[in-house]
Amino acid sequence: DIQMTQSPSSLSASVGDRVTITCRASQGIRNDLGWYQQKPGKAPKRLIYVASSLQSGVPSRFSGSGFGTEFTLTISSLQPEDFATYYCLQHNSYPNTFGQGTKLEIK
Amino acid sequence: EVQVVESGGGLVQPGGSLRLSCAASGFTFSTYYISWVRQAPGKGLEWVANIKPDGSEKNYVDSVKGRFTISRDNAKNSLSLQMNSLRAEDTAVYYCFVRSEDYWGQGTLVTVSS
Numbered sequence: 001d002i003q004m005t006q007s008p009s010s011l012s013a014s015v016g017d018r019v020t021i022t023c024r025a026s027q028g029i030r031n032d033l034g035w036y037q038q039k040p041g042k043a044p045k046r047l048i049y050v051a052s053s054l055q056s057g058v059p060s061r062f063s064g065s066g067f068g069t070e071f072t073l074t075i076s077s078l079q080p081e082d083f084a085t086y087y088c089l090q091h092n093s094y095p096n097t098f099g100q101g102t103k104l105e106i107k
Numbered sequence: 108e109v110q111v112v113e114s115g116g117g118l119v120q121p122g123g124s125l126r127l128s129c130a131a132s133g134f135t136f137s138t139y140y141i142s143w144v145r146q147a148p149g150k151g152l153e154w155v156a157n158i159k160p161d162g163s164e165k166n167y168v169d170s171v172k173g174r175f176t177i178s179r180d181n182a183k184n185s186l187s188l189q190m191n192s193l194r195a196e197d198t199a200v201y202y203c204f205v206r207s208e209d210y211w212g213q214g215t216l217v218t219v220s221s
Binding site for chain 1: 142151152153154157166167168169202206209211212213214
């Protein structure tokens, strides 16, 4: 199985900050990766697909990059509504696997 | 409007069985891979299983292989997850999920406890 190691597991930041979250795959997954945002009590919502494509309707402050084994999600200027938990998901092979999650909290 | 609605969750004793259902509308159900994803209380997301559009291929995470069975009825736009030999660690909210389009249900809670 492909392991997705996500870091950091938690992050404290302020409105207006630039933040970066990383996922590392235990083997190459091309660009078969998505980034998801989840708020308490809600289903996740995809922000980025195929590593770097912005989901329709998602603000442009969100961006993704990477190929192979290392991927990043960047939020260029944090807004109050961005405080949530973020996950990566690889869909290159079965079983698909999520990263452990990054909880983004207000400083 | 796309709708994905899970049902069938509840409280079950260890070793028991439960069948989850997912009713979909607003998209061409029969053309998509559909997955189940679960989330234990206070924990992260875990991909559980998926099924090919025609039902001919099914994939599972190791922890549920031999105990869970995913199936679909394209004529009824529905997906099921038959869960047998349930364990405490299967306690979670179970989501029906179309990854390619990012369609999610609201989830259904399964609690395995005596």
